[in-house]
Amino acid sequence: MINPYEHKEAQVIKVSDQGTDIKSFDFKIKDGGLLDYTPGQFFVFSLPGYGESVFVPAEKVGKKNVYDIAVHKLGRVTSRFHQLKTGDTFGIRGPYGNGFDLNKFKGKNILLIAGGIGLVPLRCLLNYYINRNELDLKNRSIQLLYGCRSFGVMIFKDELKKWNRDFDIQISLDEGDHPAGTGMNCYKGVITVLFNKIDIIKNGVAILCGPPVIYKFVVPEVKQVGYNDEDIYLSLERRMHCAGLGTCQHCAVGPYYVCKDGPVFSYAQLKDTVQYF
């Protein structure tokens, strides 16, 4: 019987600062293997002596078999991660969960809404499209609304600048100002301010990822724009220990397990579930 808790070995090939207490780690699988996954699925990263933690890796644009994760230093495992240097190794097992329904997204406008480090799964989807020339901007619109506490905690700023050449990016910052010269529109306040300031794309799918509070306040705004419950997708974060097997119970949300039935849910699935945000 396969031991689902065993992992592959991965090696860090580059460490970059992404913002206050956030680093990204470029890595490859040590035996040269691919990570076969659907964007939105997650993996479990393992550091012996410190434990496991869940991250959503993204393909690097234009680099084969190289992936990265963004790690926010918050606890034991992530603090240890921040000490890793180029050449260091860690364990990885997965993929787990369902990921985004790419077939359903084909040819449709995509409204991406991220709060803080919630940009990570959405960037995973964008990088997947970019690497396969599937952004398909001739036939549809993509718009990214990105809310952050301050400019300092905004992640993947260089990529945001590049994306901004191809599709619309709108930023909201709770505190401080957005430096001039980035070319991106920026508004002061929490992410919901954007709904009063700009034209939000319609007739497509909306994908949200961020701290729980954004679901509470942003979903009603998205519905107001005209999106159906079935076309609003939320990628949920939960504590996980078995992480992907649906046994440990930590990630249960009403009738679902985030690690098995999610982490991507439609709002139609979650709207009657009290514990989802």
Added chain:
Amino acid sequence: MTKTTLNKFIEYLKQTYKIYAPVRDGSELYVKPINDESEIAEIDFTNQIPINTFKPVLLPKRDVLFDFKKGKFEKKNIKYDPECAFLMSVMDLKAVGLFHQTFERDPYYQKKRQSNLLIGQAFFEGTGFTGHLRERYEEDILEHIIFDIMLVKAGPNKWKFYTGSEKGQVILEAFGFKDFEHIEFAGLIKEEGIDPELERHRKEIVEADNSAWGHWGDICTACGKCAIDCPTCYCFNIEDEQDTKEKGSGQRVRSWTTCFYNDFSEVGGGAKFLKTNARRIQNWYTHKWVRTPKEFQIMGCVNCGRCDKVCPVGIKRADVFKWLEEHKKSK
């Protein structure tokens, strides 16, 4: 089999297995290890449900998943000492069915199950059935639960033996006892489907207004005792323990927890999704009556009554369901 032969059989099992069986302590039974002849004599055959469960025989309270040395994991050869759960009730064996489903792909659970021996005891007195009908009734129950050997009370100090696995057959034959009947496992779900009363409870949980749980959240102390003593609860943590003597060495350990504990749903940064006792007790009931039937088409409650008995503030399932029903009507 008579009581004298049965005691000899226990002695025989003790040569291979560490035995856990119900023993009386005051008015209650507790599952305890049976070490010697005097403790064999203390085994209680009354079929009263013990306060604690046989769960550790299936899922150890602390289980080492991997060792690591110098910061590297070592390939694990999963191995367990043979243990025997002796005199499990039909309800506890129903719970084993749920564990089998849940841990179907878990090599630790599977190895543990291979190494252990599950012996049940069933009382079918008072069913109103006699003769051939009673045999049919007994077999109907036995073919839907998982066991190796089953003792069915057949009179004062007399038991009829059934086997539910090849392992059970081999053990009884090696002991020199051949007067048993084999039951072919027919799956956990009976032909008539889920018990209608349990199904009614499932609907009550699904349809309950979230505000209904506030009342129970105010009463519940989130001590987790109901979950620890529940035969179908299996929440666990996986954490690394570092060896204090040898740097970079230690173990990745899976250990019991409960969904009532404060940090159970906490994520990095401190957010908790089961923040209040109301949300925790709602989650516990949702697991038993909604998630488990959704996933496995069986109920997550085997109706053993332990949770009602051990709750320090007197929360009883029947009261909760009655409250949910009345709360719904009042809305």
